[in-house]
Amino acid sequence: MAFPGPSRRGNQGERELLMLDNTTMWEAAMKKFVNDPKNFVPEMLKGIALANPGTLKYVPEYNLIMRAEGPRNDKVSIVQGSGSGHEPAHVMVVGKGMLDAACPGDVFSAPPMEYVLETTKLLKSDKGVLLLVNNYTGDKMAFEMASELAEAEGITVKTLFINDDVAVQDSLYTIGRRGVAGNFFVMKAVGAAAEAGADLQECARIGEKVNSVTRTMGIALSACTPPAKGEPLFQLGDDEIEIGIGIHGEPGRRREKIRDANAIVDTLLDAVVPDLPYSSGDEVALMINGLGGTPISELYLLYGIAHEKLAAKGISVWRSYVGEYCTSLEMAGASLTLVKVDDEIKQLLTAPAEIAIRVF
Amino acid sequence: MAFPGPSRRGNQGERELLMLDNTTMWEAAMKKFVNDPKNFVPEMLKGIALANPGTLKYVPEYNLIMRAEGPRNDKVSIVQGSGSGHEPAHVMVVGKGMLDAACPGDVFSAPPMEYVLETTKLLKSDKGVLLLVNNYTGDKMAFEMASELAEAEGITVKTLFINDDVAVQDSLYTIGRRGVAGNFFVMKAVGAAAEAGADLQECARIGEKVNSVTRTMGIALSACTPPAKGEPLFQLGDDEIEIGIGIHGEPGRRREKIRDANAIVDTLLDAVVPDLPYSSGDEVALMINGLGGTPISELYLLYGIAHEKLAAKGISVWRSYVGEYCTSLEMAGASLTLVKVDDEIKQLLTAPAEIAIRVF
Amino acid sequence: MTSSFDRVESVVRTITDTCIANEKYFGDLDSVVGDGDFGFSLARGFERVDEGWDTFDRTDVGTFLSKIAIVITSRVGGTSGPIWGTAFLRAGGTVKGKVDLTGEDVVAMLRAAIEGIKARGGASLGEKTLLDALVPMTDTIEERLAAGDAAADVVKAAAVAARTAADATKELEAKRGRAAYTGERSIGSVDPGAIAVAVLAEKVAETW
Amino acid sequence: MTSSFDRVESVVRTITDTCIANEKYFGDLDSVVGDGDFGFSLARGFERVDEGWDTFDRTDVGTFLSKIAIVITSRVGGTSGPIWGTAFLRAGGTVKGKVDLTGEDVVAMLRAAIEGIKARGGASLGEKTLLDALVPMTDTIEERLAAGDAAADVVKAAAVAARTAADATKELEAKRGRAAYTGERSIGSVDPGAIAVAVLAEKVAETW
Numbered sequence A, B: 001m002a003f004p005g006p007s008r009r010g011n012q013g014e015r016e017l018l019m020l021d022n023t024t025m026w027e028a029a030m031k032k033f034v035n036d037p038k039n040f041v042p043e044m045l046k047g048i049a050l051a052n053p054g055t056l057k058y059v060p061e062y063n064l065i066m067r068a069e070g071p072r073n074d075k076v077s078i079v080q081g082s083g084s085g086h087e088p089a090h091v092m093v094v095g096k097g098m099l100d101a102a103c104p105g106d107v108f109s110a111p112p113m114e115y116v117l118e119t120t121k122l123l124k125s126d127k128g129v130l131l132l133v134n135n136y137t138g139d140k141m142a143f144e145m146a147s148e149l150a151e152a153e154g155i156t157v158k159t160l161f162i163n164d165d166v167a168v169q170d171s172l173y174t175i176g177r178r179g180v181a182g183n184f185f186v187m188k189a190v191g192a193a194a195e196a197g198a199d200l201q202e203c204a205r206i207g208e209k210v211n212s213v214t215r216t217m218g219i220a221l222s223a224c225t226p227p228a229k230g231e232p233l234f235q236l237g238d239d240e241i242e243i244g245i246g247i248h249g250e251p252g253r254r255r256e257k258i259r260d261a262n263a264i265v266d267t268l269l270d271a272v273v274p275d276l277p278y279s280s281g282d283e284v285a286l287m288i289n290g291l292g293g294t295p296i297s298e299l300y301l302l303y304g305i306a307h308e309k310l311a312a313k314g315i316s317v318w319r320s321y322v323g324e325y326c327t328s329l330e331m332a333g334a335s336l337t338l339v340k341v342d343d344e345i346k347q348l349l350t351a352p353a354e355i356a357i358r359v360f
Numbered sequence C, D: 001m002t003s004s005f006d007r008v009e010s011v012v013r014t015i016t017d018t019c020i021a022n023e024k025y026f027g028d029l030d031s032v033v034g035d036g037d038f039g040f041s042l043a044r045g046f047e048r049v050d051e052g053w054d055t056f057d058r059t060d061v062g063t064f065l066s067k068i069a070i071v072i073t074s075r076v077g078g079t080s081g082p083i084w085g086t087a088f089l090r091a092g093g094t095v096k097g098k099v100d101l102t103g104e105d106v107v108a109m110l111r112a113a114i115e116g117i118k119a120r121g122g123a124s125l126g127e128k129t130l131l132d133a134l135v136p137m138t139d140t141i142e143e144r145l146a147a148g149d150a151a152a153d154v155v156k157a158a159a160v161a162a163r164t165a166a167d168a169t170k171e172l173e174a175k176r177g178r179a180a181y182t183g184e185r186s187i188g189s190v191d192p193g194a195i196a197v198a199v200l201a202e203k204v205a206e207t208w
């Protein structure tokens, strides 16, 4: 950071000390692929754009990844914002059939209001803009303020809050359940509907519907280290796991001793299944989402166990989703999501899409 | 493990002690989603099959994942074996357009000869069986013995060794370069050719060709813990990285201090680019492969840097491959692969395929 | 007590520098039951304030503060952007057109900021947010001004009140923001926002 | 020295139990410059031998050993499956039809095993493999038999020779197998395969 020319400024000494501290911290403690930690998000976003020339565009001013072709007036624009650190959510699921744009904030921080506002303006469409937001205080505020201002500028906007996490219960006080990995299903369904020409009202209906039948619960085996922090967000004992972890490393319901995979799947299903509830005869999509540091081999192991335990309850898995969908940097852990599906949802979830994350 | 009935048997006491040790070890030290560590691979394979009903089949006797429809006499069968722990390689890339089957060994162990032999028999086709093998002593032996025996049983077999790792140089003694993440390109190209009806000779030609223009180099930021071992394979200091790491945790070329992402990309490119060499005017596929514990955000950050550095050398990236292709359990780290492409390779790499790893 | 424009500038300057300098400390506080970004968010936002420092319209205190508010609201991520931005905006709104401020002006600014924060985030006193430092601090300022204390003493008393109240958030259960998810587990750690208010008040007192 | 079928069975039994019991130790040795699976591979294979123990055809020593060889070759993963399987197969091949073995038979078996390992893996002496324990051990057995020592003494001497040679692999640079990738960095650690041979020889001597 360069300090601009002559200006009235206070305790410079203290700030220089801090910068020094930051550098030392990086060198000593952080095992990450990163240059200046402050540029972690921009450099990642640049990489995404370079990896997808012709299909994705990066607008550095607003941390914005959008389809290269821009918004279309005959299609609702679907936008999701949130903190960074959850990749592939949401910047890597921009593309035909899913998002039109994603405007992330810094790691684990809701995007500043201006990013959301400018993104909404850049994605303006005659058919309207649908903003998908994970239900957190900061995100909610930024999106509400931005959509008010966007509407004042003549843009039709609807905002949809995703809140699939059963770890946090509604209460008089809190803002309510959090949005976590289940948001993938909302984005996929709404994206498919918008691509097929649905209007704003219809897109919102579909989003609400999918959100209403989606439930998630996660478990962390380790903490994670935000690049600009340089230290783990929390400490877990060698034999401890965090049940109901939030995707920003927020503590969950409780800490317990590590147990075998069967017991862990039981814990996850016991939280998720009775919540909707999912009942015998239901058809579901089953997602085992990796939190960033858990290998896909372990995720498939969990999948197999969950699939069979659901079958034993008479709940049949219609389709599997195993991999990383919504992560917490390099946190080891996993979440389990169920979506109760019907023909409409099935069709939307399997509709084609062309996004940054792909295998070949 | 149950000990079968009455039999002549030696120092039982010592063995029971060992089993006790294993349990304690698991509870104390291992942060993994696993039941009995000995069943890690079978339980994962079962999960893969449950996640892909109708398309994949699991044959527990031989650790085998194969297409549910079985071999076709009008199509060369493409089979890859190797140790487990590298997922999604290779069990998760079985499916139309890629492998017909994969027979993994235990974690980081070449499959026992019998697995390869029985797999080859089950995949028997009039057009022949092509065995893809990463070039390691154990794998080479198992595949050579098995293909000899399979041929004796009247099966037409060809074996192709993949050796893209530049970290290890050929020498008079060693078996030569190792096969690492670049094997994805060989599997994809050969799989596409076989699907299109190419004969065994032609499939082998394509595999050799892709292998001959593919080079990889990897870096580890952390070790990994095989489930049945329960302890990290090696120790890296808090500020140390291993340059040229093998995908089984074998030490690489040297240990160095952690550096920023720009410097790390330089190290990888300096090893890979001059090796083929890749020169100004070349078109390449660029893969940034995660080793299991590194989040995709960091991989895209590396991708962006590598893309630009290659462009500066006049080497243009034709297509990006960013994600996990060949891992070492939960190891943090990445490898960089270049493939020099021509029209034939491009067409094969982008041909459709339907495999277990997919996003939606 | 009257306060010149210079004084306002110097206070905002102190806030700016202190938020930048305490990036790590504020972040660490937020990782106990939050997500650790509080320090980073404030620091990146106030760096913007620092960068634009010489360019802000200084016609009057109200205009000046609203310019600062726009930078904060626009560029600070997380909950803090809307909360802190709203606070500066509402504070500025009460002193539109003024260049010199009375003690009553200062109290009005702080009360407006508090109301803005409540409106934006729905929090009340005792829910373990920055309000739990800001409100007792404002009460103290009002009392001391009424008692006719000198400005420097008022500022010192404000710092003591903010610190005492901020430290006392340790006993509270979080009902708002990310910490609220942890319910009872939030008891035992201080609220980062409240501590930030205390640190800022102390720095302002120090540099008065 | 002659050796009954019982003795052969007991030696194979000792090898089986020792490989199962040393899973962790052998694995740890292999993680120094290898990939850590050596112990796991052997243990899983010899568990199969254990499971099938009562079913192996015991018509003669050759047949018995070839049945063991098939289990090992078939079910042990990694380099060790083919290497150890070939060793048992070749050893059995030299004593087809025999039920009692002479000292010469034992030496011939070991020499055949060594040649089989060399043929299978292409390694020579001094390249830091199990050969570097197996060959000196066999040499010692041959010498002691020629000197007319009692069987129990021969076996003890064999164990000492294997141990000494295995420990000496520490000084060697690996030229074969996974450890060879590390070149000079392999110097300073013993070869897991060679140590396994020493451990087995010692257990055989202990239980003689």
Ligand SMILES: Nc1ncnc2c1ncn2[C@@H]1O[C@H](COP(=O)(O)OP(=O)(O)O)[C@@H](O)[C@H]1O
Pocket: A108, A109, A110, A137, A138, A139, C030, C034, C035, C036, C037, C038, C039, C041, C077, C078, C079, C080, C081, C083, C117, C120, C121, C122, C123, C128, C129, C130, C131, C176, C177, C178, C179, C191, C192, C193, C194
């Ligand atoms: N609803 C709210 N109203 C007022 N202040 C709040 C509210 N929620 C959180 N805060 C304050 O914000 C601080 C956290 O800020 P920040 O880290 O930016 O939020 P987050 O990361 O949760 O979006 C808390 O310490 C608290 O003082």
Ligand SMILES: Nc1ncnc2c1ncn2[C@@H]1O[C@H](COP(=O)(O)OP(=O)(O)O)[C@@H](O)[C@H]1O
Pocket: B108, B109, B110, B137, B138, B139, D030, D034, D035, D036, D037, D038, D039, D041, D077, D078, D079, D080, D081, D083, D117, D120, D121, D122, D123, D128, D129, D130, D131, D176, D177, D178, D179, D191, D192, D193, D194
């Ligand atoms: N080419 C070879 N010939 C003979 N023995 C070998 C050869 N390569 C390795 N070994 C032996 O095998 C041991 C390692 O076995 P194992 O762990 O099963 O191999 P890997 O994991 O490398 O496939 C080494 O310690 C060495 O004694």
Ligand SMILES: [Mg+2]
Pocket: A083, A108, A109, A110, A138, A248, C035, C037, C038, C078, C079
């Ligand atoms: Mg935050």
Ligand SMILES: [Mg+2]
Pocket: B083, B108, B109, B110, B138, B248, D035, D037, D038, D078, D079
């Ligand atoms: Mg191995």
Ligand SMILES: [Mg+2]
Pocket: C030, C034, C035, C036, C037, C038, C078, C178
């Ligand atoms: Mg926070």
Ligand SMILES: [Mg+2]
Pocket: D030, D034, D035, D036, D037, D038, D078, D178
């Ligand atoms: Mg090994």
